[in-house]
Amino acid sequence: MVEHLPLRPLWLCRRCGQPWPCGAAKLALVAEYRDNQVSLFLYMAGCMHDAIDDLHQLNPSETGSASGMFDRFLGWPARHTDSYRVTTPEAIRGEGTSS
Numbered sequence: 001m002v003e004h005l006p007l008r009p010l011w012l013c014r015r016c017g018q019p020w021p022c023g024a025a026k027l028a029l030v031a032e033y034r035d036n037q038v039s040l041f042l043y044m045a046g047c048m049h050d051a052i053d054d055l056h057q058l059n060p061s062e063t064g065s066a067s068g069m070f071d072r073f074l075g076w077p078a079r080h081t082d083s084y085r086v087t088t089p090e091a092i093r094g095e096g097t098s099s
């Protein structure tokens with residue numbers, strides 16, 4: 001079974017052909033990183049960087065909208081990870097008591 005992973009340098013889903021991350025890929029990423037959403041943001045930031053490089057080489061006009069690329073790669077985890085903001089104060093308190 002082919003997973004919902006990006007086909008570089010086109011950044012289309014290998015499975016369903018949608019611009020990556022497709023809906024299924026987002027669900028899989030949220031599940032995979034549910035305990036470590038900072039890592040999810042870092043991973044997606046890295047993907048965005050690679051995608052901008054790849055797509056710019058293929059077709060400079062594709063990446064004309066930086067905000068569009070930002071929303072595609074980093075906008076959705078911000079909307080899907082409300083729990084990150086909820087759990088952050090606890091994480092900070094946890095670190096404070098250990099020192």
Ligand SMILES: [Zn+2]
Nearest residue numbers: 004013016022
């Ligand atoms: Zn897909």
